[in-house]
Amino acid sequence: MTGPFWSALGQTRTVLVASGVFASLLALTSWISPYPLSYFDVSFMASGGATTAIAAMGQTLVILSGGFDLSAGAVVSLVNAVLASQMNPMVFDASVPFWTMVGIGVGMAVGAFNGFFIAFLRLQPIVVTLATMFIVQGLTLLVLDKPGGFVSPSLGGVYMGDAIPNLLPSSVVLIGVVILLWLWLKRTRFGLALYAVGSDPDAAAATGIRTGPVIFATYVLAGGLYGLAGVFVSAQTGSGDPLVGNALLLPTFAAVVIGGTRLGGGKGGLIGTIFGAYILMVVVNILLSLNVSAYFSTIAESAVLLFAVLAGSLSKNSPLAQKLRSAQEYLKARRQGTLVSQRKQTDNRLAFAAGAPKSDTMAPGLLTRNAAMLRYTLPAFACLLIVLVITQAVLGNVFTSFRYWDALFVLCSFLAVLALGQGAVILTGGLDLSVPWTIGLSGILIAGMAQGANGALIYAIPIVLAVAIVVGTLNGLGVVALGLSPIVVTLAMNGLLQGLALLYSNGTPDGFAAPALRWIMTGEFLGFTPIIPILALFVAFAVLLLGRTAFGRRLYAIGNSEIAARLSGVNTGATLICVYVLSAICAALVGILLTGFSGQASLGMGDEYLLPSIAVVVVGGALITGGRGHYVGMFGGALLLTAMQTLLAGTTLPFAVRSVFFGLVILAAVIALREKRSI
Amino acid sequence: MFSITKSAVRLAAAASIAATCATAASAEKFDIYLSMSYIGNDWQAEAANMVKALASHENYADKINLKVQVAGPNAQRQIQQINAMVQAGADAIVVYPISPTALNSVVKNACDKGVTIIAYDGEISEPCAYNVTIDQLEAGRVTAEWLAEKMNGEGEVVMITGVPGTSVDAARTAAAKEVFEKHPGINVVGEAVGMWSQAVARTEMSKILATRDWSEIDGLWMQVGCFTANAMQLEAGIDAENLLPCAGEGSNGGRIQMLPAGTEVEGATLPYAPLDAPRISYASPPYSGALALKLAVDILEGKEVPDLTTLPLPVVTSETIQLCETGSWEEQKAGCNAFLPSLVSNPGWFASIYSQELPEVGLNAALVGQPEL
Incomplete structure (x- = not known):
């Protein structure tokens, strides 16, 4: 494993691993399948996985540049809707090149929209693409409000057919053409600049690369690939469905990661991604052939994801190996008695520090000291004020009625609690995608154990929190000990928890929230809903935890630079694990609160909260790459999003328009947070 | 061809x-x-x-x-x-x-x-x-017509729809709106996406109620959520006699609420209890x-x-609601259409499980996957 040959392989190694995994899975499929794989089966598999593969290649470009694109799936749906609604149902031989260009063009237009805000206004990719995702989903429903429409069979004839009959399916040729373009692009100045920008944007700028145009072009190209994927789906299905691509988002990430591209940028490539996408597809066949119970399928997929990523990253320099070596060295030092903590604990501080004369300069005023904090927290509150005024004008009852405020605070309590957990993870530069099913599993556990009895809460709540601690610890260990990207670890954990929740509830969760829990969320205490004073305490706790404790300061230190933090003596590993535990506990609390609010738990009840939990944190002024943010701002973000949803729910605007509006507000909020160009 | x-x-x-x-x-x-x-x-x-x-x-x-x-x-x-x-x-x-x-x-x-x-x-x-x-269009039409009749053709309606972008939601919602438009006295004053989930229905109703009182609503048309809406009205201090008419899903919780108030039902606890709620209940x-x-x-x-x-569209109204003792297929054939909370602990569970064509499956089939003997 350590020979010069192996290290010389360098970048191609991950591709080899991915292709090896794919080949062995394919061999396994054909071995366990009762019939030999015919050309037709292979051709069908090739076109079946092509949509995911093409969209994932676009995602790879963005990730190589150091970005992240949440709008990928939405663009696929939009292109499908545009083609299905615009093609003339009378014309059966519509021009394939023309409509392919239309699809790619629509995708590129959305990509240019993303690219403009990310490259030239220097906004954070996750937030911009999140806003774009909402806007595009709304537009798609405006173009096509339900499945239907018509896609000319000529498209299907070309993309689903054979390039060489009984030898080469067209889908393989299409992917081959994209690969050739990529191999050429990689060797151009743009390709070099793409990797440079992704590795270190500051260094790239310093060497004279104009990073703005490079990033812009990346999003446009990626948009074009999503558009091509949309054209392919249209050809494959022969009609339109406004939701067809939305579920593609997570598989594209999984494909990119399995294919060996590093989240964060600068390392990887498009070819590995293709194998990643086809690995995901072959797994479906294997689960079927082995007749794996439906409840285990998400668990099996998570296992494949983790296994593929680990197989791609194991080497003598991998974090796991480093951790094992440093543990060995720790034990050795301990035996020899040379550990720092084993030395004599004497005070070595220099004498003059204590008796230093007081400085003459004035202490800066409150505003000056908190200027940076205000700069990042005020936009959320300013937007909130605007939304409140509009609500008052359109619906009334805001400033005159207590009921509005009561409902606002109750509804925002879920996001406010999640914001602490997700916010802490984001402050360290990570992301917690296991939030949805931590919420779901916690809710199901608390309802299942309590069965409507208050007494049972005494043990049910600690058990649920203990489960959350285990979940958080495993997430943290995956990030720290295995050195995997937080997105991969928490995505796999989410699938695992989904499987566990299904197994525990056997598909239909039963039981009720205990009356005490219901009272907290829906009862009355001194005129308030009881959760409101609890929420006030929670907000105070969160502000103190992040702003006034050593733990909080370590968190910011890690977010700014993990290496600098470690060299300054912060136990980064332990702190990171604590952060993921905190996030899991917050998600579990939300599961408990939601169960109290609804009176019962349901599977999938956390699904609605993942993207809002990220949006709230970022709208509240946090930087997605970590190190900057304040809980007060995140709380403001939670209030803003809830107030806006309340405003929209009180109107009869179509859902499509609301979705566009929602996206625009998120975009407006982050534009207000824009940093001046640093020198 | x-x-x-x-x-x-x-x-x-x-x-x-x-x-x-x-x-x-x-x-x-x-x-x-x-x-x-x-x-x-x-x-x-x-x-x-x-x-x-x-x-x-x-x-x-x-x-x-x-x-x-x-x-x-x-x-x-x-x-x-x-x-x-x-x-x-x-x-x-x-x-x-x-x-x-x-x-x-x-x-x-x-x-x-x-x-x-x-x-x-x-x-x-x-x-x-x-x-x-x-027939999803028929489902939307029948339920909206029932609601319009209950409201005597006038008043304010809140609609909670399903998953946007699906044909089922589009057909049901369009058919219902068509009915409401025929009644000039009926105004749709709020519309929210309920994702066919009781939990989402509650969050969306809470948002609508932040700016509108229960007394300013005269009828509810929900694809899923009537059970929750009735529970919320009780929490808000509204008497069971004054519950709003609600056209919505065929959940067992909603069916139990339709039974005459005071009916002896094993395992019932508020809000999963007989309330004489004015309802039309339908489901796929x-x-x-x-x-x-x-x-x-x-x-x-x-x-x-x-x-x-x-x-056949399984429609149950306050007139046709009937409690089952065991939930066997034979018993459902005789006309019962709601199940004891002691057997079905989850109020969101769908109660439209009777088909004349399927004597092999009764309540136990839907609950735990066991066929009738």
Whole structure:
């Protein structure tokens, strides 16, 4: 494993691993399948996985540049809707090149929209693409409000057919053409600049690369690939469905990661991604052939994801190996008695520090000291004020009625609690995608154990929190000990928890929230809903935890630079694990609160909260790459999003328009947070 | 044109079955696969339980080999899954289609290979597929008409819809709005997306109620959420006699609330208790999957089955509500349509499980996947 040959392989190694995994899975499929794989089966598999593969290649470009694109799936749906609604149902031989260009063009237009805000206004990719995702989903429903429409069979004839009959399916040729373009692009100045920008944007700028145009072009190209994927789906299905691509988002990430591209940028490539996408597809066949119970399928997929990523990253320099070596060295030092903590604990501080004369300069005023904090927290509150005024004008009852405020605070309590957990993870530069099913599993556990009895809460709540601690610890260990990207670890954990929740509830969760829990969320205490004073305490706790404790300061230190933090003596590993535990506990609390609010738990009840939990944190002024943010701002973000949803729910605007509006507000909020160009 | 090819395919299928029957032992079973969508909600779980129960009933246990797979919300995955089922040698595939259109080409390909495809609840638009479903337009119209009548043709309506972008939601909502527009006195004052979930319905209703009092609403039209809406009115201090009329889903919680107040019901606790709530309750019946399986076997055995089976719309109103004692098929045949909370602990559980065609499955089938004896 350590020979010069192996290290010389360098970048191609991950591709080899991915292709090896794919080949062995394919061999396994054909071995366990009762019939030999015919050309037709292979051709069908090739076109079946092509949509995911093409969209994932676009995602790879963005990730190589150091970005992240949440709008990928939405663009696929939009292109499908545009083609299905615009093609003339009378014309059966519509021009394939023309409509392919239309699809790619629509995708590129959305990509240019993303690219403009990310490259030239220097906004954070996750937030911009999140806003774009909402806007595009709304537009798609405006173009096509339900499945239907018509896609000319000529498209299907070309993309689903054979390039060489009984030898080469067209889908393989299409992917081959994209690969050739990529191999050429990689060797151009743009390709070099793409990797440079992704590795270190500051260094790239310093060497004279104009990073703005490079990033812009990346999003446009990626948009074009999503558009091509949309054209392919249209050809494959022969009609339109406004939701067809939305579920593609997570598989594209999984494909990119399995294919060996590093989240964060600068390392990887498009070819590995293709194998990643086809690995995901072959797994479906294997689960079927082995007749794996439906409840285990998400668990099996998570296992494949983790296994593929680990197989791609194991080497003598991998974090796991480093951790094992440093543990060995720790034990050795301990035996020899040379550990720092084993030395004599004497005070070595220099004498003059204590008796230093007081400085003459004035202490800066409150505003000056908190200027940076205000700069990042005020936009959320300013937007909130605007939304409140509009609500008052359109619906009334805001400033005159207590009921509005009561409902606002109750509804925002879920996001406010999640914001602490997700916010802490984001402050360290990570992301917690296991939030949805931590919420779901916690809710199901608390309802299942309590069965409507208050007494049972005494043990049910600690058990649920203990489960959350285990979940958080495993997430943290995956990030720290295995050195995997937080997105991969928490995505796999989410699938695992989904499987566990299904197994525990056997598909239909039963039981009720205990009356005490219901009272907290829906009862009355001194005129308030009881959760409101609890929420006030929670907000105070969160502000103190992040702003006034050593733990909080370590968190910011890690977010700014993990290496600098470690060299300054912060136990980064332990702190990171604590952060993921905190996030899991917050998600579990939300599961408990939601169960109290609804009176019962349901599977999938956390699904609605993942993207809002990220949006709230970022709208509240946090930087997605970590190190900057304040809980007060995140709380403001939670209030803003809830107030806006309340405003929209009180109107009869179509859902499509609301979705566009929602996206625009998120975009407006982050534009207000824009940093001046640093020198 | 397609009916000719279809019967040709059927003949071919029958011939191939005849061939296998002739060569293999007479106990040869049909290989039938079930491709489900998401399994994260009660409806899907009940439908799957009923399919499994039917497959294990003595009438069917020796005839079929059933394998169940889940595609989740991803249509691409379902395409791949159906294709894998064809490769694995399926005789028939029962599908809960994630998209009515996205599956067309894979379904066409399966039909060409002589595999019978039958969809339940959602429809597949490819002509060679069989469909088992209710008339969603009728569901939207009947419920909206009932509500308009209850409100005497005037007042403020709040609508909680389903999953935007699906044909079922589009059909139901459009049909209901058409009815409301015919009554000049009726105004739709709030509309929110309920995602067919009681939990989402509650959050959305809370948002609407932040700026509007219960007294400013005269009627509720919800695809899912009447049970929750009634619970919220009780929490807000409204008497059970003054609950708003609600047109909505066929959950058992909602059905129990429709029983006359004071009815003795084992296991009932507020709000999952008789309230005499003014309701019309309807649902896409979860037995449609089991019926689809039954029809698939009929097709494989060479019986004549129509391309589209439209199920009778299961509508229950305060006049027709009746409590079951055990929930057996025989008892439901006699007309009962709500189940004891002591047996069905989850109020969101769908109660429209009776089909005249399916004496093999009763309450136990939907709850735990056990067929009737």
